Amino acid sequence: MPANTDELAGAFVTPPIALPQLVPSRTCLQCDVCCRFPDPDSALRPYFTENEITLALAGGIEATAFPNQLGSQVILVPDPHGEGYLCPAFDAATSKCRIYEQRPLDCQLYPLALMWNELHDQVLLGWDTKCPFMREEIPAAIQRHADRVMALLDQPGVRDHFVAHPRLIGRFQEDVVVLALLSRLTEAVAGQWGTAPLHRFTLDDIPRMTTTLDQSGWRHAQSLAAYSPVYHYMWNGLLAYWWMELEGALCLFVQSPDGWFMPLPPIGAGPIDAPLCEAMRLLRRWNGDSPVSRVENVPSRLVPEFERLGYRLTPKEPDYLYRARDLASLAGDRYRSHRALCNRFEREQSFEMSSYQVGDRQDCRALLADWSRQKRAEGLESFGAMLLADAAPAHEVIWSQAAALRLTGKVVKIHGRLCAYTFRYWLTSRTFCVLLEVADRTVPGLAQYLFRETCRMAVAEGAEYINTMDDAGLPGLRASKQAYHPVMLIPNVAAFPACTS
Numbered sequence: 001m002p003a004n005t006d007e008l009a010g011a012f013v014t015p016p017i018a019l020p021q022l023v024p025s026r027t028c029l030q031c032d033v034c035c036r037f038p039d040p041d042s043a044l045r046p047y048f049t050e051n052e053i054t055l056a057l058a059g060g061i062e063a064t065a066f067p068n069q070l071g072s073q074v075i076l077v078p079d080p081h082g083e084g085y086l087c088p089a090f091d092a093a094t095s096k097c098r099i100y101e102q103r104p105l106d107c108q109l110y111p112l113a114l115m116w117n118e119l120h121d122q123v124l125l126g127w128d129t130k131c132p133f134m135r136e137e138i139p140a141a142i143q144r145h146a147d148r149v150m151a152l153l154d155q156p157g158v159r160d161h162f163v164a165h166p167r168l169i170g171r172f173q174e175d176v177v178v179l180a181l182l183s184r185l186t187e188a189v190a191g192q193w194g195t196a197p198l199h200r201f202t203l204d205d206i207p208r209m210t211t212t213l214d215q216s217g218w219r220h221a222q223s224l225a226a227y228s229p230v231y232h233y234m235w236n237g238l239l240a241y242w243w244m245e246l247e248g249a250l251c252l253f254v255q256s257p258d259g260w261f262m263p264l265p266p267i268g269a270g271p272i273d274a275p276l277c278e279a280m281r282l283l284r285r286w287n288g289d290s291p292v293s294r295v296e297n298v299p300s301r302l303v304p305e306f307e308r309l310g311y312r313l314t315p316k317e318p319d320y321l322y323r324a325r326d327l328a329s330l331a332g333d334r335y336r337s338h339r340a341l342c343n344r345f346e347r348e349q350s351f352e353m354s355s356y357q358v359g360d361r362q363d364c365r366a367l368l369a370d371w372s373r374q375k376r377a378e379g380l381e382s383f384g385a386m387l388l389a390d391a392a393p394a395h396e397v398i399w400s401q402a403a404a405l406r407l408t409g410k411v412v413k414i415h416g417r418l419c420a421y422t423f424r425y426w427l428t429s430r431t432f433c434v435l436l437e438v439a440d441r442t443v444p445g446l447a448q449y450l451f452r453e454t455c456r457m458a459v460a461e462g463a464e465y466i467n468t469m470d471d472a473g474l475p476g477l478r479a480s481k482q483a484y485h486p487v488m489l490i491p492n493v494a495a496f497p498a499c500t501s
């Protein structure tokens, strides 16, 4: 990960914690592995603690690079000269780290790596064979270096640092050669975070979550769009999602700037009492008495259970559900204005609609920036502007991972210029959800046309219902969703444990 700027082989670098370095900078400067990533949600992007964020900000890195100022993986930026993504501290022109002296511990460690074993019950120290230097170095020299690093990692202050920031311990990677088991660190992590393994939520976990959601029985044609992994996964660039098996249920946790919460109740086929009790015990341990401890997106069928268990229930913005044929045909007086706008777009524009390709990413990025400017110029309220800023990393994840997430994307080009895009997913075989829709607001009828065509395609594939998710409490969005005449507003509830109320 580190892009060296100085000859630091064998030297110690700057506080707060400084690790010895093995790889000489001349090797780093010739390599194109570190600090560059293929996808925006890469699990390997560096993690900065609160202190390290402060130092990075002082070194000129923008605050927007860190979604959680108390500690977070950095938000990557698109590589201006390639397809992938860069750490915002990386200077592509010189191949150097702009904050090398203040770079985080995560980067200092590399090409050593802290990771869990396959069973996720033991922390390991390994060396990453992706680093070309480590492929050539003799194992005895690597082991000597690792011993020096391990001695530092074993110091209580340093160990506490890793315990406080479990994201510094990565997932098991087959191409990392194991050098040592770190028993004391393992025990310390278990003491803080619980003995059940806490896993980062990655693309590999999507099949498991899908199967468990199917078994839960919550997912049906008229259920919340949140009962799909992609709904949560897209925020992984911004927030940190984790999961854990508790009492036979899959428990999803979100680490947000305010603290930890559950974006869904414990997912499983059995009763929720035991897993919910365990999950709340952990939230209390992680959050203290903060009211941030809560369960979001509680399905209606579980509401009596939560009431019985003494939770305080608060209604949230509902999802909008439409009959798919209504939106595909836009027939009748109530859709007259939508129909007129679609007709105007078809009449006035020379355009083509096609499937999204990953090569469209750059154009989508430019469109999102324009669209955000247009929205702000229209006088977007501050909460809406904040949501818009947060949306960019989520869109990056979608553009990059659409195929892996089984999302269907469509783009509209006018005279070859990409002017609109949309992504959707199937919640069940009868309901599809519109995840994103962005259309140049200066082109009359474009948004209405794209939405109608998306609905028509879904109907042709068997959709009965269309879920466009909630309105985030934004009056403008609410009015435009209401204007399409939903057949149902799907209730959404958040549950707060009584003791933190």
Ligand code: SF4
Pocket (backbone or CB within 6 Å): 001, 002, 003, 034, 035, 046, 087, 088, 089, 090, 091, 096, 097, 098, 099, 100, 103, 104, 107
């Ligand atoms: S902080 Fe510096 S060393 Fe670490 S990934 Fe970013 S550019 Fe590379």
